[in-house]
């Protein structure tokens with residue numbers, strides 16, 4: 020079932036109308052809240068009989084009394100050609116003044132019910148309600164896929180920016196929107212008489228004429244025993260019609276007719292199923308009588324514009340991300356098949372680059388989504404590019420692909436699987452892993468062993484393409500151009516140079532925040548700004564492939580700071596090292612939400628080596644609330660690459676940093692950060708027991724050794740890094 024497709028298109032089209040209904044619905048939800056506020060005055064209520072007696076005496080032309088779901092009593096009358104509604108004090112039955120049905124002008128309700136278009140608008144509102152129901156259901160299915168099933172529905176929501184906002188709001192609002200949409204559909208069905216609220220037979224009983232005088236209402240037995248809280252409506256008999264009766268409707272779902280002279284109950288009719296459902300539908304859609312629910316309805320209604328807007332942007336981005344494959348060969352004629360599993364579309368960009376390069380090298384290449392997996396007689400090789408989604412699962416469109424592959428008899432074609440994922444997820448490239456295992460278990464020949472790409476890294480992909488070219492025994496010109504967000508120009512204001520080792524000096528580069536144009540703001544992560552630990556994508560002049568550097572500052576610091584080591588032959592690091600104050604670099608921010616530190620009071624254990632200390636220094640600089648922070652910093656030589664040395668001493672003195680543990684590998688009896696951690700095992704355990712979050716930044720081998728050390732250290736606590744990682748307490752940013 021193409022849930023995403025339905026969700027997207029219905030959301031975009033019907034969502035535009037739903038904006039109006041959501042907005043007006045949120046306004047109308049204020050009524051039950053204010054009603055509940057006003058109705059709170061009533062405590063110690065009398066019987067219906069006593070109240071009706073008083074109201075009957077005080078209100079000329081009284082026709083009926085209603086008890087609203089909020090508990091408010093309203094008397095309706097018709098006197099001297101004028102219809103009136105008065106608020107009645109539920110305790111003493113006195114008139115408190117005219118009653119106003121809604122805070123909102125009438126047109127707001129009409130806009131909500133019928134878009135001010137009469138029956139056509141009412142039908143449109145019903146269609147919107149149906150769309151909202153379908154959107155809630157498809158949204159729920161997508162959420163479940165994203166989070167990895169029902170059990171994880173309440174778990175940590177990963178992802179970035181708009182995408183995350185859309186999903187987080189959805190998780191909160193879907194239950195309310197689902198219920199409200201169902202109730203709205205019921206109300207529409209009654210409006211169009213698809214469901215009848217009238218009982219099948221109308222008893223229409225009459226009062227006896229044998230007695231001359233009406234019994235005072237205070238003496239009607241049924242009303243004497245009926246508590247006011249159970250009254251829904253009391254209809255007074257028409258003074259000019261001697262046969263007319265009292266008519267009482269209760270909240271427990273019944274209706275009775277009482278003789279005006281004898282007081283006898285003439286007929287009792289239980290509420291029909293449709294009437295009961297209607298009562299619930301009214302409550303659930305309007306929130307009348309349940310102000311807490313009304314608040315939730317209001318919030319859910321107000322979230323609709325947010326959904327629509329974020330959904331629109333996601334759709335627009337997805338459209339731009341997915342490239343068109345030009346000159347795709349038919350499968351039977353192709354010698355190379357490239358199958359793609361992608362949730363958000365970026366893997367298609369890699370497929371397109373591969374398709375073009377292989378085509379240029381003279382291959383006939385067919386690219387298709389993974390669910391179309393098959394091989395033909397002429398197939399020589401199969402390349403599978405597979406992203407992982409949810410919690411280690413396949414992208415939605417490729418759900419049945421593993422089974423399909425398992426059912427396909429192995430052929431001569433050699434297979435290579437390339438996984439796309441993100442190391443912040445515990446199940447890094449797990450779907451690609453599963454595919455690889457399936458191919459190998461089946462006995463397909465190997466073209467290349469499984470490789471994994473972290474965060475769509477163009478550099479890692481380029482390296483994999485080189486191994487592919489070697490395996491094919493021919494050169495490949497792969498031009499992968501990642502889809503880039505808007506960039507802005509950053510001007511260098513200062514630099515601090517470190518000699519580093521050999522031909523690899525380091526530098527801390529500080530840029531001014533860009534000018535405040537909307538494009539610049541977008542490039543620097545929209546209105547929310549950026550934080551330390553986010554990534555700065557830098558484009559060297561003439562290059563279309565960004566290099567990412569961890570940010571050592573947040574926008575609140577008022578500047579953009581990086582720590583960069585020169586890599587001999589590295590295009591971007593050479594460019595950055597060549598910058599002098601006043602020079603500019605093109606850049607954009609890529610959020611790194613799994614790694615950045617949320618603002619809370621839990622301690623932090625920060626572990627970094629070399630330039631990897633940059634984001635950690637940023638966390639410490641931003642620690643204005645003086646949350647306990649312990650830094651383990653490994654470098655080679657205090658005289659050559661002790662980045663942020665002076666600042667760290669200052670932060671230690673002013674309380675932003677609780678403890679600094681440095682260890683240098685090239686001096687005296689030096690060592691590495693993992694050694695320092697082992698020496699401090701006891702205090703690391705204590706910090707973790709106190710709920711500490713751990714952040715690691717540096718080279719991949721260093722992070723690997725740190726994980727081994729931490730697993731040893733945490734074993735006595737019955738904890739390991741896999742568990743901390745799954746709970747979001749451990750994250751690494753490695754390069």
Ligand SMILES: Cc1cc2nc3c(=O)[nH]c(=O)nc-3n(C[C@H](O)[C@H](O)[C@H](O)COP(=O)(O)O)c2cc1C
Nearest residue numbers: 361362363364365366406407411440441444447448
């Ligand atoms: C909601 C969500 C869940 C993800 N789950 C995983 C995961 O479990 N394992 C993993 O390695 N990557 C995971 N990723 C990262 C994606 O696999 C990675 O960004 C990939 O490059 C996306 O490719 P696509 O745009 O073609 O879908 C997830 C991404 C998102 C947005």
